[in-house]
Amino acid sequence: MSKLSTVTVNSISKQYKKAKHLSLNNVSFNIQVGDKLGILGPNGAGKSTLISILTGILDPTIGAVTYQNEKGEQIDGNDLKLKIGYVPQEYAIYEDLNLHQNVAYFGALYGLSKEEIIKVEEELLQEFGLEEAHLKKVKHYSGGMKRRLNLILSLLHKPEILFLDEPTAGVDVQNKHAIIQFLNQLSAKGTTLIYTSHHMDEAEQICNRIILLNKGEIVKDTNIEYLMGENPAESLTEIFLKYTEVH
C-alpha cells in the first residue's frame, strides 16, 4: 500500500444544527507529509471541529477533505483509517481493564496479529515508561499515565498521520515534557503530527507550522520561524493574542 502524501482541505465550512454561527468558515489548507502542524486558537475558535472533520468523525457542511497517496490516488475508508491515528481529548480508554488488555483489544480491532501486538506493546511501554504498570487497572493510574496510554492506543498501528486533540490537557509538567519529547521523536521518524492546543509554549516546542483560528476562520497559516521573524520583539503568546479575540 503506497504511502500518504498530502491532505487537502478544500473550502470547508461547518454549521451545527440550531447554531446561529458557522463553527468553521471557508477553511482551506494543505498538509504535507512530515508537517508538525499546530492548529491553535482560543476556546470556541473551531479547533476541535476542524480536527473532527479532518479525521472523518464529522462531515463538513460545505467543502471536502481529501487524502492522497504518492501516486495522487485518493485514500478513504478502512485504508485511510489504517494510516491515521487520533488521540481524543478525553481518556478514550477502558478504565476497568489494565493497560495490556486495552492494548490487546484496540490492537486486535486494528487488525494486528498477537505477535504484532506484543511487539508494539513492548516498544511503546518502554518508550512511555509504563512497563511496570501494564497489569494494573487503568482506573488506578494518575492523569499523566492515562494521557500516555491514550497516546499509546492511537499509535498501535503505526499511523502515518497522528491527530492530537489537546494531548497534554490536565497533566503535570513532567508528563507534559515526556509527551512533547515523544512527539518530537515520532515526528523525527516521519510521522506527520496535527495538533490542537491553546498553549503557545507547547506549540513552540512541537510545531514547525501553525494555523491560527479565530471565530472559525484562519487568521494565520505560517511557519513558526517565519512568524517569529515577522514579529521579532514578541513572544508566540503575544502574537497569538494579537491575532485572536477573547470569546
Place this chain on the structure above:
Amino acid sequence: MKKLIAAIKKEVLQLLSDGLGLTLMFLLPLMLVFIITIIQDSAYKIVNDNNIDLLVANGDEGDQSVLLIDALADSKLFNIIHSSADETHLKKELLASDGLIAIYFPSTFSADLEAKSEAMSEFIVSNFGVTENKNKLVNNSSIHLKLYYDPVLQENYRMSISNMLNSYISMIENDMMINSIFTKMEMEAPKDLKKYMVENQTVIDQVPALFSDNKIHPNSTQHNVPAWTLFAMFFMVISLGGNIVKERSNGSFLRLKMLPTSFATILGSKIIVYLFVAILQVTLIFSIGKLTFPMIGLPELTWPSNFLALIVIVLLSGLSAVSFALLIGTITKSQVQANGLGAVLVIIFAAIGGIWIPTFVMPEFMQNIAMMSPLYWCLEGFYILFLQDGDWATLLPVVTYLILFIVSCLIIILIKLKQERLI
C-alpha cells in the same frame, strides 16, 4: 472473526470487573427467588398444611361452642389454645402472644343457635302439616362470634377461616335442626345420619387447566423461578447500560469509529456476551428450582413439555433484556442517569408486568398498561409454558411482541448513535 473474538473478550473482562453488576445479575435474583418462594410457599402451607395457633375463649353457657371447638380441633388445621380471658382481655392476650387469630364465644352462643334451629325445624314441620301452627321465619342475625385477627393476616386467609367457621356452624345447626324435627315428629333421629352427612360432603376436585396432559402443578416455584429470572435479566441494564454510557461519553466510541472495524462487530460482541449472561442466569436459577428447591422442602420446578419453545422464549427474553439495556445506555447522558432510569424502569416494568402480583388481579386499565411492559410478555411466555404447558400457537403473540420490541430498540439505538455521529 478475530476482531469479534477480541471484542467479546474485552466485554467479558469488563463484565468480570463489574462487581455491582454481577451481584445484581446473579446474587440478587438468587436471594429473591429463594426468599419469595419460601414466603409464598409457607403462606400456602399455613393455609393448607400447617396447624396454626387459634386462641379460644369460651364464654358460652351451653354445649354447642364445645362441639364447634372440637370440630375445629378435629380439622387438624388449628392448634387450639384455650383461654379464660373475657372478651376485652382476649384481644390483649392475642396481641401479647405470637398468635394470629382468636375466637370469643359469647355466653348466649349455644342458646341462640338452639333457638335458631328450633325456629327452622318448627317452620319445616309446620309446613309439612305435622303441627297446625304455620310459622313464618323471621330474620335473626343475633348470633355473633367474635374473630379477632392480627392486622398482618391477609384478607383472603381471614375469609377462608370465616368460611370454615360458618361451614362448621352450619353442620351443627343442621344436626340440631334434624334432631329437633325428628323430636317434633315424635320419632328417633337415625344415629348414622350425622355421620353420613359429615362423611359424604361434596368433593371439589381442583384441576389446573393445561393445554397438554403434562403433570404440571401451578405453585410458587412455577411462578417465582421464571419471574425472578426475568427480573434479573433486565437488571443487566446496570452493567451493560452503564458501560455504553461510559463508552459514549469518554470518547471510546469515537476511537472505535476511527478503527477499521464495523460497529456491528462492537454491538454484536455486547449482544453475544450479555445474551450468554442471560442464558447463564436462566441455567443457574432454573437449576436451583429443579435441584435445590426439593432439598429444602420447596416444590420442584417442572419443565414444560415443549423444550424447544422454552429455548426460544429464553433467547427472546434475553435479547429483550439486552436491547433494553443498550437502549438505556444510548439515550441517557451519564452513568448515574442510566443506572437510575434503568433500575426504576425495570422495577416499574416488573410491577406492571406481573412479576410481583399477577396481572389478572389488577384492574382492567392496569392490565392494558401491563401489555406495554416487555417483562409482561416475557413472563407471559414463561406462564404459557410453565403453568399451562402451551404450544407454539399460544406463544405466537408473545414471540411477535418480543421480536417487535427487540427490533424497535435496535432501530432507536442506531438512529441515536448515528445522530451523535458515533457510528
